[in-house]
Amino acid sequence: MGKILMKGNEAIGEAGIRAGCLNYFAYPITPQSEVAEYLSHRMPEVGGVFLQGESEVAVGYMIFGAAACGARVFTTSSSPGVSLMSEAISYIAGAQCPAVFVNIMRGGPGLGGILPSQADYFQATKGGGHGDYRLLVMAPASVQEAVEMVMTAFPLAEKYRNPVMILGDGLIGQMMEPVEFPEHLKSEPSNKDDWATNGMDTRKSKKRNLVKSLFLDPVKLNENNLILKEKYERMKREEIRFEPYNTDSDYKILIVSYGTMSRVCKTAVDNLKAEGIDVGMIRPQTLFPFPEDAVFRAASKKSCRMALSIEMSMGQMVEDVERCVHGRCPVKWYGKCGGEVPTPEEIMDVVRSYL
Amino acid sequence: MNILLEGIIIIVGNYGSGKTEISINLAANRKLAGIDVSVADLDLVNPYFRAREARKQLSELGIGVILPPDKYLHADLPILTPAVAGLIRKPSRLTILDVGGDKVGATVLAALADALDGKTYRMLQVINPFRPFTDTLKGCMKMKGEIEKASRMPIIGIIGNANLIDETTADLIYEGYDFVSTVSQESGLPLEFITVPSRLSDEIDMKRFSCPVLKLHRQLVPPWKKAAGL
Numbered sequence: 343m344g345k346i347l348m349k350g351n352e353a354i355g356e357a358g359i360r361a362g363c364l365n366y367f368a369y370p371i372t373p374q375s376e377v378a379e380y381l382s383h384r385m386p387e388v389g390g391v392f393l394q395g396e397s398e399v400a401v402g403y404m405i406f407g408a409a410a411c412g413a414r415v416f417t418t419s420s421s422p423g424v425s426l427m428s429e430a431i432s433y434i435a436g437a438q439c440p441a442v443f444v445n446i447m448r449g450g451p452g453l454g455g456i457l458p459s460q461a462d463y464f465q466a467t468k469g470g471g472h473g474d475y476r477l478l479v480m481a482p483a484s485v486q487e488a489v490e491m492v493m494t495a496f497p498l499a500e501k502y503r504n505p506v507m508i509l510g511d512g513l514i515g516q517m518m519e520p521v522e523f524p525e526h527l528k529s530e531p532s533n534k535d536d537w538a539t540n541g542m543d544t545r546k547s548k549k550r551n552l553v554k555s556l557f558l559d560p561v562k563l564n565e566n567n568l569i570l571k572e573k574y575e576r577m578k579r580e581e582i583r584f585e586p587y588n589t590d591s592d593y594k595i596l597i598v599s600y601g602t603m604s605r606v607c608k609t610a611v612d613n614l615k616a617e618g619i620d621v622g623m624i625r626p627q628t629l630f631p632f633p634e635d636a637v638f639r640a641a642s643k644k645s646c647r648m649a650l651s652i653e654m655s656m657g658q659m660v661e662d663v664e665r666c667v668h669g670r671c672p673v674k675w676y677g678k679c680g681g682e683v684p685t686p687e688e689i690m691d692v693v694r695s696y697l
Numbered sequence: 698m699n700i701l702l703e704g705i706i707i708i709v710g711n712y713g714s715g716k717t718e719i720s721i722n723l724a725a726n727r728k729l730a731g732i733d734v735s736v737a738d739l740d741l742v743n744p745y746f747r748a749r750e751a752r753k754q755l756s757e758l759g760i761g762v763i764l765p766p767d768k769y770l771h772a773d774l775p776i777l778t779p780a781v782a783g784l785i786r787k788p789s790r791l792t793i794l795d796v797g798g799d800k801v802g803a804t805v806l807a808a809l810a811d812a813l814d815g816k817t818y819r820m821l822q823v824i825n826p827f828r829p830f831t832d833t834l835k836g837c838m839k840m841k842g843e844i845e846k847a848s849r850m851p852i853i854g855i856i857g858n859a860n861l862i863d864e865t866t867a868d869l870i871y872e873g874y875d876f877v878s879t880v881s882q883e884s885g886l887p888l889e890f891i892t893v894p895s896r897l898s899d900e901i902d903m904k905r906f907s908c909p910v911l912k913l914h915r916q917l918v919p920p921w922k923k924a925a926g927l
Contacts, residue, residue: 345827345861345864346827346828346829346832346861347713347825347827347828347860347861347862348713348828348829349712349713352712352713352829356829372773373745376712380829383830455771456771456772456773457745457771512745513745513919513920516743516745516746517745517746517919518713518746518862519862520827520861520862520863520864602919602920605919605920605921606920606921608921609921609922681771683920684920685920686920686921
């Protein structure tokens with residue numbers, strides 16, 4: 343099949359189906375609602391289920407229920423909706439169930455606005471819900487990459503028995519780009535008989551499976567947290583993804599940027615190069631695990647005098663950049679967070695101001 | 698072959714079929730041909746990439762643009778300004794109504810039934826065969842039926858808008874033209890015009906088409922790209 347033109351939100355919905363996920367529960371919220379609308383047409387065509395919950399709180403627990411039963415399941419929402427789901431996300435992580443969450447971020451805090459933002463970086467990478475858990479977080483910078491990340495998210499969620507989050511912004515959800523759905527990324531759901539409550543008859547077993555996040559015995563709770571910790575350490579060893587850009591040059595400034603913001607920064611890097619100014623860039627594709635070593639090495643380059651975290655938030659990722667740079671060079675932040683996306687010209691001016 | 702559209706033109710189609718890009722470019726094309734043009738942004742369902750984003754370019758050309766009040770420009774609220782009904786009652790020589798996608802977007806037209814009563818208007822369906830749900834004749838006709846039912850108005854013509862944005866090639870344009878020609882023949886709806894990206898207009902054999910061609914200067918671009926001059 344050739345390429346077709348799709349809106350990010352439609353492509354994310356189709357990618358869920360192409361990944362072999364036939365269970366989708368959601369609640370509409372701008373700028374993500376087209377996923378639900380698209381899947382309300384498509385799921386019945388492929389024998390899948392689309393169910394609109396009464397709220398995002400309900401949706402979070404519908405996801406937990408389906409995941410606990412061993413079903414492949416996903417949902418999509420936008421910032422305030424993900425806040426409402428965060429309790430369930432913590433329970434799902436604590437109970438070690440695989441599920442995929444997509445957040446098409448809008449400006450916050452509170453109701454904020456409906457335009458693009460990256461202000462849920464902390465929520466996605468550092469918590470959101472309570473307790474010692476992490477999400478594997480992937481951040482697409484194009485509609486095609488969103489497709490590939492969604493399709494990859496399901497086997498990763500099953501590999502770690504942990505929720506995976508796709509963190510896009512409103513523009514990724516709303517913009518249109520040509521896409522294709524790589525057949526090789528389709529994966530069969532893994533065997534979940536060891537732990538899922540999929541029925542003793544189904545798995546022909548006399549052993550009861552119990553899915554829970556409640557551990558009243560402090561020793562057992564500590565053990566559960568150690569299991570989770572080991573999974574997150576393994577993610578750091580095996581799942582880091584990033585894209586270096588113009589890092590072979592002798593740049594004085596290193597930009598770290600992801601998602602839509604990185605597309606703008608790339609144009610700025612290209613335009614500055616045409617003016618004879620080299621700027622290096624690291625684009626994290628996974629935000630957790632963060633490309634710590636790549637950022638450290640790029641900032642340690644002899645020519646590099648400064649790292650610049652550019653994000654559509656008031657300085658969230660910059661904390662990870664500072665942590666990873668280990669004082670090798672000063673770290674600055676630039677960003678906007680009202681829904682306006684900074685232009686390439688603005689980024690070029692910021693870079694020039696530090697030269 | 699020039700586009701000669703006049704009167705009240707209502708542009709409908711599925712989400713992302715290119716209605717707004719066509720409305721803006723059609724308005725500029727006809728204005729530059731010397732006629733008086735107004736555009737009304739009736740997209741009440743899509744929060745991004747609406748005609749309102751090209752308001753500056755359109756106003757600079759002297760094209761009237763009817764939008765919701767400034768303070769609601771970025772709201773996802775179904776605001777239909779009374780100025781639209783006013784425009785329909787006193788239309789420009791070409792008045793373009795840029796409607797939202799699918800049947801949901803077209804529902805707004807039913808609210809304008811009183812204003813449109815007794816007026817002559819032409820409702821045209823934009824088709825991009827490289828979009829989901831309108832890649833078959835059946836899909837296009839289903840979309841047509843749903844939009845007609847929601848708007849309670851008939852679609853009387855087709856606009857071919859085959860494209861993959863930046864990845865559009867001459868071959869895709871030819872393939873898309875053949876597709877919409879077939880839709881036109883099978884449905885009996887005339888093919889009003891097709892679009893061609895301005896960057897491809899030199900390499901495309903225009904003689905291959907038996908309908909007018911609108912050269913598209915892309916206006917609705919992501920923030921890392923520049924809109925083309927109209």
